[in-house]
Amino acid sequence: MAELNPFKIAQAQLDEAAEILGLDNGTRNLLRWPMRELVVHIPVRMDNGEVKVFEAYRVQYNDARGPTKGGLRFHPAETVDTVRALAAWMTWKTSVVDIPLGGGKGGVVCNPKEMSEGELERLARAYMRAIAHFIGPDIDVPAPDVYTTPQIMAWMADEYSVMRGYNVPGIITGKPLPVGGSLGRHDATARGGIFTVRESAKLLGIDLKSATYAIQGFGNAGQYAATLYKELLGGGKLIAVSDSRGGVFNRDGMDPAKLVEHKLSTGRVENFTNSEPISNEKLLELDVDILFPSALENAITDKNVGNVKAKVICELANGPTTPEADKVLYEKGLFVIPDFLANAGGVTVSYFEQVQNNTNFYWPIDEVYTKLDEKMTRAFHAVYEMHKSKKVNMRVAAYLVSISRVAEAMKLRGWV
Secondary structure (H helix, E strand, C coil), rough: CCCCCCHHHHHHHHHHHHHHHHCCCCHHHHHCCCCEEEEEEEEEEECCEEEEEEEEEEEEEEECCCEEEEEEEEECCCCHHHHHHHHHHHHHHHHHCCCCEEEEEEEECCCCCCCHHHHHHHHHHHHHHHHHHCCCCEEEEEEEECCHHHHHHHHHHHHHHHHHHHCHHHHHCCCCCHHHCCCCCHHHHHHHHHHHHHHHHHCCCCCCCCCCHHHHHHCHHHHHHHHHHHHHHHHHHHHEEEEECCEEEEEEECCHHHHHHHHHHHHHCCCCCCEECCCCHHHHHCCEEEEEEECCCCCCCCCHHCCCCEEEEEECCCEECCHHHHHHHHHHHCCCCCCCHHHHHHHHHHHHHHHHHEEEEECHHHHHHHHHHHHHHHHHHHHHHHHHHHCCCCCHHHHHHHHHHHHHHHHHHHCC
16 A cells, blocks of 8 residues: 555645635645755764764744744654644644644654664754754744654754854753753643543543543653543543554553553563553554544554544544544544644643743743643634534644634735
8 A cells, every 4th residue: 555645634634624714725825835844964973983864854834823833753764745744733733722833843864763872962963953044942943753852852952052152942842841841841742632532521421530541652642641541530441552562452441550650661561461462453443432543643544444433532643544534533423633633732831831931930830731721622612613613523623723823824914
């Protein structure tokens, strides 16, 4: 089967929303493409003395509503089209939660699992040197994403500051706390998703205390979703989790905290106590109340969507559902909380970090969580009202909310 192109998917989703909104051709065509993109080739000396050249990208999709914002991924299968798609989704994500930013994204083609800490630091600093002229606190602000960490952000922020000759904490978010990070950033993506699940359950009449849930992808977002579900929603039964190496299943439920501990100590979820193996594919087809696709793109497609049974699908990953699958899920009456709403907690707290960096005044964690809850709850209900009024699925509704806001800003600026 041909590889699904995430950017073509992002464009198809935009086109559908643009048609409903009746956008003129100029607006639509400008929104279909990134405004700016940079491709660089970075030389890095490896531990064995060899100089290896890495291809890397930074895409600034649209800045009509403010500086672009978005993560940086270190991944061996990174492509410019993936980065374009993610930059587009970041544009809609910042808009749907109504923060004054646009969307950007970056990527480096590398396998960080095969690199030493020294090699990762040299790569991070070299990437920053290569793109420093292209970004800035008022232009484009990177953040962590797949296989990048707060430590990597700290190295990059330091490199930028050294180049400028003074400390610039606002150049990057997702930093460690001692160098300008925000409290609450570590679990923000999952916490924001849990808030949207809470609101969904109120509308759908689901008792979350007795509900079952499964998580595909047990990285940062998946691990926090497991524990925060129990902490914030008052119970629930976690019956399956999976990572890139396999999955575990127990119909009677598993302890989220112990699962996270097992994953962190062994590097995988396999062989967890009192569980049986389950594949990523089978996990997606379990009869659960809440499903969290939290891995990579294109997990739910036209090939497997007919077997998906979850009542609520909270997309913590970016682009886990294809447009063809979306239509089927809607026809089946399954409720999807689309990625750029469900996982917008991360960029929301990243925005809070920018604000704190710019004012040099840092908030207590309760204030961060309260502001995040307010933002996510307001965004969820704006999308839900659009879903009901236009009689479209939740993803299209989220696009209608976010794209209309970006298009309005473009028109007010006189771009179109």
